[in-house]
Amino acid sequence: MSDSNERGYTAAHRILEGKSAVFAVLVTVAILIGGIVEIVPLFSSTLGPEHLAGVTPYSPLEVAGRDIYIREGCYLCHSQMIRPLRAEVMRYGEWTRAGEYAYDHPFLLGSRRLGPDLQRVGGKYPDAWHYEHMRDPRSTSPGSVMPTYAWLHTATYDPADIQASMRALQKVGVPYSDAEIAGAPAAAQTEAEAIVGRLASQNVTAEPSREIIALIAYLQRLGMDGRAALAAQKPAEAP
Numbered sequence: 391m392s393d394s395n396e397r398g399y400t401a402a403h404r405i406l407e408g409k410s411a412v413f414a415v416l417v418t419v420a421i422l423i424g425g426i427v428e429i430v431p432l433f434s435s436t437l438g439p440e441h442l443a444g445v446t447p448y449s450p451l452e453v454a455g456r457d458i459y460i461r462e463g464c465y466l467c468h469s470q471m472i473r474p475l476r477a478e479v480m481r482y483g484e485w486t487r488a489g490e491y492a493y494d495h496p497f498l499l500g501s502r503r504l505g506p507d508l509q510r511v512g513g514k515y516p517d518a519w520h521y522e523h524m525r526d527p528r529s530t531s532p533g534s535v536m537p538t539y540a541w542l543h544t545a546t547y548d549p550a551d552i553q554a555s556m557r558a559l560q561k562v563g564v565p566y567s568d569a570e571i572a573g574a575p576a577a578a579q580t581e582a583e584a585i586v587g588r589l590a591s592q593n594v595t596a597e598p599s600r601e602i603i604a605l606i607a608y609l610q611r612l613g614m615d616g617r618a619a620l621a622a623q624k625p626a627e628a629p
């Protein structure tokens with residue numbers, strides 16, 4: 391830009407800045423355009439569950455575990471979003487697609503990573519690892535700064551709370567049927583007993599009614615649907 395051009399531009403800007411009402415309107419228009427450009431793509435079909443066929447709503451015990459995850463503020467240290475960057479994909483797995491959050495209300499993307507991303511932690515460790523890690527993170531991960539959550543091993547979850555959460559999720563569009571909600575306590579019990587069985591085979595004795603069992607159900611599920619759906623969509627493509 392030549393000198394005179396630059397002076398003209400500066401002068402025009404000065405005049406505009408002097409007219410505060412006009413300036414405010416123009417700024418608002420600029421922000422609105424920016425907002426529309428960011429938001430409109432989110433309403434396209436890439437957000438819907440059809441984008442990732444195979445992503446299913448959380449099971450009753452996973453709903454209980456997710457509520458515990460929220461209550462304990464795990465999202466303050468852990469993100470659940472793998473960015474499409476080589477280092478992230480190598481460390482955490484396939485990057486996250488929007489459709490994978492179809493049934494996440496609220497989203498638990500997180501904004502800080504004091505600990506690793508958990509979006510695909512499901513299946514990474516045996517159940518017994520999570521059981522011990524939550525009781526004392528230092529026992530499985532020497533030097534870890536993660537707090538202990540030992541009370542999860544004695545506190546019990548309330549099946550009525552699971553039903554209340556499922557009803558709330560149903561209201562915001564998660565396709566739970568009334569029969570599924572009515573049967574949630576029994577379904578959660580069956581799921582919990584399966585985890586307790588797996589723990590027993592790993593030499594850990596646990597009660598199915600404990601919060602830690604629900605949390606393990608949730609953690610072991612994270613990213614699994616998405617991983618399976620993505621594997622079916624595009625086999626073995628390098629990041």
Ligand code: HEC
Nearest residue numbers: 462463464467504505506511527531534535536537539609
């Ligand atoms: C103060 C921050 C902090 C909080 C809060 C926190 N964590 Fe962690 N977490 C960490 C750190 C640091 C690590 C890595 C070291 C380790 O394995 O303990 C970690 C590791 C993990 C891992 C293993 C991840 C992997 O891929 O190896 C899981 C699972 C986990 N945390 C779950 C949770 C859950 C569930 C909660 C809430 C009940 C929670 N964390 C709360 C900091 C935190």
